[in-house]
């Protein structure tokens with residue numbers, strides 16, 4: 077099996093898709109702030125009729141994500157969840173989807189509270205365990221939906237193996253690639269059918285917009301998703317399309333710093349007796365280390381860790397000076413959160429704890445500030461939080 081190669085993506089980040097304006101030579105794609113386009117005769121136009129169906133600024137972004145993921149077709153949505161809703165609308169009443177058991181909370185809510193009402197069912201399994209995935213497949217199952225790494229425990233699933241299982245059973249394979257981005261991992265190259273992003277996170281990168289992206293290789297699948305994008309209407313507007321293209325240009329330099337900072341913070345946490353366990357796929361002790369190394373460039377910049385019982389996490393959070401206590405991730409600024417009371421609070425305590433999400437678990441999105449400043453801030457706060 078080949079190792080992840082990252083040649084050419086740095087150039088694609090800057091010049092991929094439609095990266096300039098042919099009519100004026102402007103080095104950036106203009107913001108086409110228009111809802112409609114004049115026609116010379118009914119149905120005779122320059123490729124655009126109405127901006128829900130197509131807009132040149134959004135089109136530039138859609139071609140960019142297709143190129144970055146090494147796919148053939150891209151789609152931009154008003155949010156990650158709008159992208160996920162549109163992809164899930166491929167299925168119909170009676171269909172079932174096999175999903176990672178620690179899938180993003182909003183995705184779980186969408187499946188559990190919305191799509192089940194339309195008869196689309198889901199089964200949750202530990203997708204790191206391929207035997208569990210196989211045994212969940214029956215005649216009604218139409219898709220496998222995974223996140224790798226998962227959230228917040230950064231579990232790793234073998235993407236190539238999932239794609240192979242899906243193809244063997246005629247299922248659509250879907251990867252939410254938000255935590256890694258195509259700079260670190262490209263699931264379409266490993267045989268996956270659909271890649272989804274919450275571009276709100278690393279792709280946008282500056283915590284200043286909400287957006288979702290989808291990339292696929294297959295033409296027929298692209299036609300179905302394109303139809304649903306227009307029919308459902310959850311499209312990304314021109315200004316945010318522009319902002320997202322702008323954010324993506326610096327993805328490579330940002331990710332390099334995010335990852336080296338994360339590796340440094342992990343090395344500092346590993347020295348502390350206060351820290352019972354570190355979840356980071358770039359650590360040799362992580363159970364998914366070898367699989368992650370095979371399919372991704374590195375372990376990314378999301379780090380979760382568990383403190384020993386003798387800590388007050390409220391004191392920890394209120395002692396931080398640089399790191400912000402907030403939901404979300406992937407921005408230039410370091411963000412920290414407490415899954416038990418924030419992102420995963422809706423899961424009953426017993427189930428949550430059985431899944432490894434105890435009260436001492438903390439999730440960190442390592443930003444691009446000075447690595448030592450981030451680590452010092454965190455470690456000072458951990459020390460102050462000792463009971």
Ligand SMILES: *Cc1c(COP(=O)(O)O)cnc(C)c1O
Pocket residue numbers: 155156157158180182183223227252254255273274275276277286287288
């Ligand atoms: C944030 C997130 C989403 C949802 O995206 P929005 O842009 O907030 O709608 C989906 N998947 C993952 C992994 C996320 O982190």
